[in-house]
Amino acid sequence: MNAHISSISTNPGHAATWYAASANDQRVRPTLKGDLEADVCVIGAGFTGVSAALELSERGFKVVVLEGTRIGFGASGRNGGQIVNGYSRDLETIARRYGRDKAVELGRMSLEGGNIIRSRIAKYDIACDLRHGGFFGAFTDKQIREMEAVKANWEKHGHTGLEMVSKAEVGRYVKTHVYAGGMIDRLGGHIHPLNLVLGEARAVEAMGGQIFENSRVVAVDQGQRPRVRTAEGSVSARYVLVCGNAYLGSLLPEIGDRMMPVSSQVMATEPLSKDLIENLLPADYCVEDANYVLDYYRRTADNRLLYGGGIVYGGHDPRTLTGKIRPNMLKTFPELGNVRIDFAWSGNFALTLSRIPHMGRLSDTVYFSHGDSGHGVTTTHLLGKILGEAVAGHAERFDVWSSLPNFPFPGGKTFRVPLTALGAWYYGLRDRLGI
Numbered sequence: 001m002n003a004h005i006s007s008i009s010t011n012p013g014h015a016a017t018w019y020a021a022s023a024n025d026q027r028v029r030p031t032l033k034g035d036l037e038a039d040v041c042v043i044g045a046g047f048t049g050v051s052a053a054l055e056l057s058e059r060g061f062k063v064v065v066l067e068g069t070r071i072g073f074g075a076s077g078r079n080g081g082q083i084v085n086g087y088s089r090d091l092e093t094i095a096r097r098y099g100r101d102k103a104v105e106l107g108r109m110s111l112e113g114g115n116i117i118r119s120r121i122a123k124y125d126i127a128c129d130l131r132h133g134g135f136f137g138a139f140t141d142k143q144i145r146e147m148e149a150v151k152a153n154w155e156k157h158g159h160t161g162l163e164m165v166s167k168a169e170v171g172r173y174v175k176t177h178v179y180a181g182g183m184i185d186r187l188g189g190h191i192h193p194l195n196l197v198l199g200e201a202r203a204v205e206a207m208g209g210q211i212f213e214n215s216r217v218v219a220v221d222q223g224q225r226p227r228v229r230t231a232e233g234s235v236s237a238r239y240v241l242v243c244g245n246a247y248l249g250s251l252l253p254e255i256g257d258r259m260m261p262v263s264s265q266v267m268a269t270e271p272l273s274k275d276l277i278e279n280l281l282p283a284d285y286c287v288e289d290a291n292y293v294l295d296y297y298r299r300t301a302d303n304r305l306l307y308g309g310g311i312v313y314g315g316h317d318p319r320t321l322t323g324k325i326r327p328n329m330l331k332t333f334p335e336l337g338n339v340r341i342d343f344a345w346s347g348n349f350a351l352t353l354s355r356i357p358h359m360g361r362l363s364d365t366v367y368f369s370h371g372d373s374g375h376g377v378t379t380t381h382l383l384g385k386i387l388g389e390a391v392a393g394h395a396e397r398f399d400v401w402s403s404l405p406n407f408p409f410p411g412g413k414t415f416r417v418p419l420t421a422l423g424a425w426y427y428g429l430r431d432r433l434g435i
Contacts, residue, residue, distance in 0.1 A: 018300070019081075031214045036064055043228065047197055048245065052241050065209065077347075078193075079376065083377055085114055089355050092153045102404065107156075107157030117191070120199075131190050133186055134286045135183070137288070170182060191377075215232075220242070224364075224365065238365065244370065247261075259350040263316060265344070268341070270340040310324035312346075353408070357371050386398050
C-alpha cells in the first residue's frame, strides 16, 4: 500500500522529504550578489560546513558560507537521523591499515562527534527531537561474535556505553523476530537532522556569520588570498574550506575524483497509533542491522516509522524508491502491511575507497573534508570542528587525519561503479549465507 507518497516538496529547493515538510525554519536565505571579504569562506552548508563555520564563529572569525541549493539540501538533511558513534571502519581495522598509533589517535576522537551534537543542541537550544540510545541488530551468530569483538575493542578506547543483548532481550528495544541478538550503545541516539543543521546555521548567523543559499560555487581561484566565485558574486578570504561532499560535482576534480556518490533510500510511514509505535520500538532507540548493506530505522516525534536502506553506487535513484526498502520493512514488521507510506526519498553520501573520511589541503589556504562513507552525522561534526581548529592555528588533529593515505577507485569513473557493486554483491552474499 504505497498511495499518497509526497512527490512535491512544500519547502522550496529541498527534496520532498518528511524532514523538509517538518522543518522548523523554512525561510530561504539570500543569493550571493556582488563581492565580499571574509576571514573564511566555507563551501557547502551541510553538517561539515556548518560545523566548521560554527567552530570558527565561536572563535571570532568572520565567516561566509556558500550553499549551492539550501542549507542541509544533501545528505545532512536526508539521512536516517541516527547518532552512530565511530567510523565506517572499526578501530581494529584502522589499526591494521594505518598502525596502532593512528588507531589510538582516532579512538580518542571517536565519541566526540556525538558529544558535539548534544553540546550544541543544549548550548543553542536547538529543537531537533533528540533521543538517546541505539540498537545494533545481528541476524546470525557470526554477526554476534563480530559485535562482541567490536565491543571489546571499543572498550580499550574508553567507550563504556556498550552492552550485548541476547535474543530473549531484543524485544526490549525492537519487537521483531528477525534478530538473533545484538548490542546497544547508550551513547548513540537520534535526531531530526535537518532541524539540527538549521539550528546550527542560525547559531552561526547569530554570531555574525553569513550564509547564502542558491549560490553554487563555479570556481575557486587558489593562491595566498583565494577567491571563491559564484554566478553572481565572489568571496575573497584568508582561507577556504571545501565541504561539498557528494554534491561537490566537478568543481575540484583533484579531490572529487577520490570519492563516489552513493544514494541511500528512506521512507516515512503515515503517523501510527501511539500504542503501535511504542510496541514496535518500546525504548525509542534507533536501530540498524549488521549487514554489509544495512537497514536502519527509528521512531519520529509524530509517531511515524522512518525506515531506510538500500544503496545505488554512482548516486542514482532506484527505479522505485519504496521497492528497495519496503519489503525489508515488512520482513522486520509484518504487521505494517496495510500502513500507508507518506514520504519516500533518496539522497547521496560520499564514499571513499578506504571507507575512511578524506581530509587534507589543496594549498596553504584551501582545506577540504569529505567522504564520511555512511557515518556522517557524527563524523561531519567532528571533522568540521577540526577544520575550524586548523584554520585557528591548531592543526594537530587535522594532521592526523590528513596523514591517512587515500586512493582513487579502481577503474576510474567508467568502471568504479560496477567494480564497487560487485564487491558489495560479494559481501551481501556472505551476509545471506551467514559466512
